Amino acid sequence: xxxxxxxxxxxxxSFGGVRAVADxxxxxxxxxxxxxxxxxxxKTTVFNLVTNLFPPDGGDVRFYGTSLRGRTxxxxxxxxxxxxxxTARVFPGMTALENVMAGAHRHVRxxxxxQMLWLPAAxxxxxxxxxxxxxxxxxxxxxxxxxxxxxxxxxxxQKLVEVCRALMARPRLLLLDEPAAGLNDAxxxxxxxxxxxxxxxxxTILVVEHNMSLVMDIAxxxxxxxxxxLLAQGxxxxxxxxPRVIEAYLGTEA
Amino acid sequence: xxxxxxxxxxGLLQGGVFAIIALGISLVYRVTGIVNLAQGGxxxxxALLLYSLQLDLGWPTALAxxxxxxxxxxxxxxxxxxxxxxxxxxxxxSSMLMLTAGLLTFIGxxxxxxxxxxxxxxxxxxxEQPIDVAGILVPxxxxxxxxxxxxxxxxxxxxxxxxxxxxxxxxxAENPTAARFMGVNVARLTLFSFGLAAAIGxxxxxxxxxxxxxxxxxxxxxxxxxxxxxxxxxxASLPGAIxxxxxxxxxxxxxAGYVSSxxxxxxxxxxxxxxxxxxxxxxxxxxxRRRDVxxxxxxxxSVVRFSGRGTVVAAAVLVVFLAALxxxxxxxxxxxxxxxxxxxxxxxxxxxxxxxxxxxxLGQSGFMALGGYAAAILATNYDVAPLLGAxxxxxxxxxAALLLSVVTMRLQGAYLALATxxxxxxxxxxxxxxxxxxxGPSGLVGIPxxxxxxxxxxxxxxxxxxxxxxxxxxxxxxxxxxxSSFGRALYAIRADQTAAAALGINVPRYKVAAFxxxxxxxxxxxxxxxxxxxxxxxxxxxxxxxxxxxxxxxVGGEGTLIGGLPGAALITLLPTVFQPLALYKTLxxxxxxxxxxxxxxxxxxxxxxxxxxxxxxR
Ligand SMILES: Nc1ncnc2c1ncn2[C@@H]1O[C@H](COP(=O)(O)OP(=O)(O)OP(=O)(O)O)[C@@H](O)[C@H]1O
Ligand SMILES: [Mg+2]
Numbered sequence: 001x002x003x004x005x006x007x008x009x010x011x012x013x014s015f016g017g018v019r020a021v022a023d024x025x026x027x028x029x030x031x032x033x034x035x036x037x038x039x040x041x042x043k044t045t046v047f048n049l050v051t052n053l054f055p056p057d058g059g060d061v062r063f064y065g066t067s068l069r070g071r072t073x074x075x076x077x078x079x080x081x082x083x084x085x086x087t088a089r090v091f092p093g094m095t096a097l098e099n100v101m102a103g104a105h106r107h108v109r110x111x112x113x114x115q116m117l118w119l120p121a122a123x124x125x126x127x128x129x130x131x132x133x134x135x136x137x138x139x140x141x142x143x144x145x146x147x148x149x150x151x152x153x154x155x156x157x158q159k160l161v162e163v164c165r166a167l168m169a170r171p172r173l174l175l176l177d178e179p180a181a182g183l184n185d186a187x188x189x190x191x192x193x194x195x196x197x198x199x200x201x202x203x204t205i206l207v208v209e210h211n212m213s214l215v216m217d218i219a220x221x222x223x224x225x226x227x228x229x230l231l232a233q234g235x236x237x238x239x240x241x242x243p244r245v246i247e248a249y250l251g252t253e254a
Numbered sequence: 255x256x257x258x259x260x261x262x263x264x265g266l267l268q269g270g271v272f273a274i275i276a277l278g279i280s281l282v283y284r285v286t287g288i289v290n291l292a293q294g295g296x297x298x299x300x301a302l303l304l305y306s307l308q309l310d311l312g313w314p315t316a317l318a319x320x321x322x323x324x325x326x327x328x329x330x331x332x333x334x335x336x337x338x339x340x341x342x343x344x345x346x347x348s349s350m351l352m353l354t355a356g357l358l359t360f361i362g363x364x365x366x367x368x369x370x371x372x373x374x375x376x377x378x379x380x381x382e383q384p385i386d387v388a389g390i391l392v393p394x395x396x397x398x399x400x401x402x403x404x405x406x407x408x409x410x411x412x413x414x415x416x417x418x419x420x421x422x423x424x425x426x427a428e429n430p431t432a433a434r435f436m437g438v439n440v441a442r443l444t445l446f447s448f449g450l451a452a453a454i455g456x457x458x459x460x461x462x463x464x465x466x467x468x469x470x471x472x473x474x475x476x477x478x479x480x481x482x483x484x485x486x487x488x489x490a491s492l493p494g495a496i497x498x499x500x501x502x503x504x505x506x507x508x509x510a511g512y513v514s515s516x517x518x519x520x521x522x523x524x525x526x527x528x529x530x531x532x533x534x535x536x537x538x539x540x541x542x543r544r545r546d547v548x549x550x551x552x553x554x555x556s557v558v559r560f561s562g563r564g565t566v567v568a569a570a571v572l573v574v575f576l577a578a579l580x581x582x583x584x585x586x587x588x589x590x591x592x593x594x595x596x597x598x599x600x601x602x603x604x605x606x607x608x609x610x611x612x613x614x615x616l617g618q619s620g621f622m623a624l625g626g627y628a629a630a631i632l633a634t635n636y637d638v639a640p641l642l643g644a645x646x647x648x649x650x651x652x653x654a655a656l657l658l659s660v661v662t663m664r665l666q667g668a669y670l671a672l673a674t675x676x677x678x679x680x681x682x683x684x685x686x687x688x689x690x691x692x693x694g695p696s697g698l699v700g701i702p703x704x705x706x707x708x709x710x711x712x713x714x715x716x717x718x719x720x721x722x723x724x725x726x727x728x729x730x731x732x733x734x735x736x737x738s739s740f741g742r743a744l745y746a747i748r749a750d751q752t753a754a755a756a757l758g759i760n761v762p763r764y765k766v767a768a769f770x771x772x773x774x775x776x777x778x779x780x781x782x783x784x785x786x787x788x789x790x791x792x793x794x795x796x797x798x799x800x801x802x803x804x805x806x807x808x809v810g811g812e813g814t815l816i817g818g819l820p821g822a823a824l825i826t827l828l829p830t831v832f833q834p835l836a837l838y839k840t841l842x843x844x845x846x847x848x849x850x851x852x853x854x855x856x857x858x859x860x861x862x863x864x865x866x867x868x869x870x871x872r
Contacts, residue, residue, distance in 0.1 A: 051756060053752065072755070073752070073755040073756055074755040074756075074757075074758050074759055074760050074761065077755070077756055077757055077758030077759075078758045082756065082757070082758075083756055085752075085753065085756075089750050089752070089753040091745065091746050091749035091750055091753065091754075092749050092750075093745060093748070093749050093813070094742070094745055094746070094749065098742060098745075101739075101742060102739075102742045102743070102745075102746050102754075102757060103757055104739070105739060105742070105743060105746075105757050105758055105759050106757070106758035108739040110738075112735055112738075112739075112740040112767070115734050115735045115737075115738035115739070115740050116731040116732065116734045116735040116740075117731065117734065118730070118734045122734070122738060126737070126738050126739075129739075165757070166757075169757060169758065
């Protein structure tokens with residue numbers, strides 16, 4: 001059976017008087033899916049509801065058929081649903097490499113006690129993680145920043161480190177909140193390559209992005225939000241031609 | 255019935271004082287989101303100034319009272335302008351909290367130098383004769399406390415509800431960023447609230463001084479009472495602070511009157527924990543939550559890592575040097591070195607909880623006491639082998655830590671720090687109060703030496719080598735954990751809990767683990783301390799020790815494991831080497847904490863590294 005990676009059913013959330021997300025239902029099929037919409041449309045709020053950073057006022061989210069209601073953020077990550085944040089949240093006080101390695105947390109098999117006793121199994125696992133993380137940094141052209149404190153990196157590099165960290169967790173579904181915001185053209189291209197490579201290896205990606213050429217370039221499917229509601233969805237071409245979408249974006253981009 | 259009313263009246267009086275202190279804490283919290291632990295220090299300062307002005311200089315009570323308040327407020331403003339306000343812009347909440355802990359220690363040290371360690375009691379403002387109200391005896395100080403409390407409460411209410419300053423206070427409490435845009439000078443407002451809180455503290459101290467004997471280190475008690483009051487009522491709620499204070503006062507007096515004063519202290523801890531567990535926003539907080547930008551603020555600090563061959567060589571050199579020390583020094587200095595190492599074990603634990611996981615714990619002295627007394631009592635009275643006794647202590651501490659964590663694992667910053675502070679204070683009162691078990695204030699004597707089977711470690715040199723070996727093993731184990739995924743998870747939690755959880759890290763579970771490790775190591779340290787001294791008294795493992803440990807860790811460098819060693823050495827050895835310094839120890843600890851947070855964020859180790867880099871670059 002071809003189950004969707006993610007299914008939102010009637011999601012609703014208000015902040016004070018503001019209806020940030022209103023009775024929103026959508027489906028994320030496999031592949032790269034873009035979630036777009038004007039500023040304040042509720043995209044980040046959708047991510048926060050899916051990962052249960054705060055509970056929705058109503059509605060449900062299913063991840064490969066499993067309801068995520070009432071699960072803690074770390075339990076949701078444990079199921080293989082990872083996310084990044086709109087403002088890069090690398091861990092200050094850790095190097096770029098350590099940040100990426102931290103992403104592997106849910107795969108660590110050896111117990112803390114084994115690590116404390118320097119048991120061979122622990123050392124092997126640690127070395128393997130280190131190699132994997134280093135390879136990942138190489139891939140995105142950040143090899144030279146490996147031992148730099150992550151918070152000293154330029155913003156673009158921090159966002160890339162955050163994406164690498166999430167990928168280290170080997171997610172089944174990855175939610176990316178504006179991964180290319182603030183990146184220069186070269187970095188944007190690197191991000192696109194990384195995302196395509198990840199998708200090819202079987203990760204489904206739901207990406208919020210304002211850079212339309214990037215969206216049109218990588219997305220298989222596009223979901224458009226406006227004022228917390230579903231405005232349109234379909235292939236990039238369909239969505240681009242949709243008059244409602246053009247109207248919502250009038251004066252911004254299109 | 256009469257007795258009941260009598261106790262309630264006493265409770266209301268004490269509660270009135272708690273309420274005033276709570277108001278001061280709440281005021282600063284509103285503006286800054288920081289729980290100012292120094293608040294209790296201002297109470298003591300106000301009371302002792304009143305004493306000196308009135309009794310040493312012979313000033314009339316009213317004048318002395320006014321002068322004590324003004325002097326304390328001026329001191330508070332100066333202290334705030336030099337430390338609290340400039341640090342607020344740069345430091346994360348947990349560091350700010352510890353900075354105020356440093357201020358509390360500093361004020362305590364200052365009063366120790368000026369007034370010594372004896373308790374003081376000020377004569378009541380209007381004669382000793384209690385007032386008889388329909389058969390209920392009200393202490394003559396009672397009306398004064400009531401009047402002062404009403405004036406303060408009314409004044410604060412007027413300030414907040416009716417003045418521009420009040421409007422600015424509310425605005426910056428609700429949204430500091432927006433307030434800044436609206437042209438509120440948050441720095442000046444912060445200083446104002448800090449100074450006002452100092453004045454309020456002085457008033458409460460001065461007014462309670464006639465019914466309570468006060469000495470230099472009582473500040474922690476007042477801070478704690480004030481904090482529990484605001485936690486009960488709701489941190490940023492002024493009516494909550496008042497109701498919380500009165501309730502706490504009455505509850506404590508009833509518990510003390512009908513059961514025992516030990517029970518009263520336990521009740522305070524229980525009240526705090528139950529509130530935090532059940533209604534963390536307090537009973538008056540309502541749903542109006544402060545939109546706290548500071549909570550989300552992440553902890554920025556530089557990366558101090560020891561790895562690679564250089565570290566192995568440096569570690570080997572250090573171990574050889576430490577192993578050679580007993581052949582180079584002896585006598586009092588060697589004994590002090592042993593104590594340094596023993597205390598370092600507890601600091602090592604604190605580093606795991608605080609340096610790595612970012613969980614500020616003021617519970618180290620409490621766990622040291624548990625470990626120390628458990629091991630000492632078992633070994634002395636029941637002939638249990640010392641190491642087994644120490645192990646028993648560690649198990650007791652582990653259970654206490656897990657029990658405490660049920661509540662604290664979901665708490666952050668101030669709440670955790672203060673829940674652990676309450677725990678330490680409770681243990682303090684148990685060690686003093688359970689005379690049959692602990693020997694009370696005069697302590698336990700005749701504790702045997704540590705022994706490994708038939709091998710007795712009775713000499714300082716033998717003890718030194720044993721503790722050193724233990725430390726090498728402990729550091730090796732902890733370093734193994736910290737360099738791996740366990741340590742990364744703790745570090746991630748310290749840096750950014752939300753992002754850590756988003757990676758699947760079970761934040762509460764790791765916090766509990768870190769806290770448990772710190773408790774067990776503190777317990778071990780306490781046991782060794784008792785076996786080394788052959789004597790254990792409450793003040794050897796009382797709450798000021800917790801603050802001392804934090805100073806040791808901060809000055810050495812957090813998150814490095816080894817940083818606590820130079821810290822412990824500095825604070826333990828200096829007073830041994832220069833005897834006259836002993837009096838200044840508390841003051842220095844406080845100053846070190848404050849200065850280290852402001853100017854040496856990575857401690858001596860980080861500072862030394864930076865100096866090395868700088869020298870290399872030339
Ligand atoms: N924690 C919050 N508290 C109050 N209001 C919020 C909160 N989070 C979001 N909102 C409001 O909800 C609405 C949707 O915000 P959201 O951040 O989800 O938009 P977005 O589509 O991600 O916008 P952008 O493209 O600017 O990132 C906005 O009006 C925002 O002000
Ligand atoms: Mg957004």
